[in-house]
Amino acid sequence: MGLHIPVGLAFEEWEHAGRQLSGLLNSSSWWLGDWLVYGKAHYADRYERGIRAAGLQYQTLRNYAWVSRRFELDRRRPALSFQHHAELASLPVDAQETWLDRAERLQWSTKQLRNSIRSEREGRSPQQDTAAATRRLAVPGNRLQWWHQAAAQAGTELEEWVMATLDAAASQVLENSERRLSLD
Incomplete structure (x- = not known):
C-alpha cells in the first residue's frame, strides 16, 4: 500500500525510480483499457x-477502454504517454497519426500537445506557439533540483516559474539597456 524508500537514497536513484513508476502508471492505463x-x-x-471488482471509478475505466479502442496496439507510441493518446482519441485516425508524429518528434509534454491542438483550431500556427517550447537547454541536475524547490516555494509548476523568472530578468535587462541608450 506504499513505497518504502531507503534512507540516504541518491538523487539519481530516486529520479530513476520515478521514471520507472511513471512508466508503470502509463502502462497500467493501457492494460486496464485493454x-x-x-x-x-x-x-x-x-x-x-468485473468492473466493480476492479474497484476503480466507472468513468475512469470507461475512458481507459475508449482510448484503448481508438488506438490498436500497433498504433500506440511507447515514447508518448497514455494521456498523449487520450488527448487525440476523438480525432480521425489520420489526424491522430499526424499529431502523434509531431508530439513524438518534438518530445512534447501532454500540455504542449494540447496547446498546439488548441492553437491550430484557433487558426494560429502551432510552430509559432511551440518553437520556443521545443528548444532544449542542458541544465545540471543540482540546478534543476534547486529550481524545483524555488518553484514549489512560489506555489507554481517549474515550467511556469522558469518562464516568469526569465521574463522578469529579460525585462530588467532590456529596460536597463533602454535607459542607457536614452542617456547617451
Whole structure:
C-alpha cells in the first residue's frame, strides 16, 4: 500500500525510480483499457461485475477502454504517454497519426500537445506557439533540483516559474539597456 524508500537514497536513484513508476502508471492505463475491451467482448453478461471488482471509478475505466479502442496496439507510441493518446482519441485516425508524429518528434509534454491542438483550431500556427517550447537547454541536475524547490516555494509548476523568472530578468535587462541608450 506504499513505497518504502531507503534512507540516504541518491538523487539519481530516486529520479530513476520515478521514471520507472511513471512508466508503470502509463502502462497500467493501457492494460486496464485493454482488459475492459476484452471483458466487454467476451463476458457481456458479467462485464459490470468485473468492473466493480476492479474497484476503480466507472468513468475512469470507461475512458481507459475508449482510448484503448481508438488506438490498436500497433498504433500506440511507447515514447508518448497514455494521456498523449487520450488527448487525440476523438480525432480521425489520420489526424491522430499526424499529431502523434509531431508530439513524438518534438518530445512534447501532454500540455504542449494540447496547446498546439488548441492553437491550430484557433487558426494560429502551432510552430509559432511551440518553437520556443521545443528548444532544449542542458541544465545540471543540482540546478534543476534547486529550481524545483524555488518553484514549489512560489506555489507554481517549474515550467511556469522558469518562464516568469526569465521574463522578469529579460525585462530588467532590456529596460536597463533602454535607459542607457536614452542617456547617451
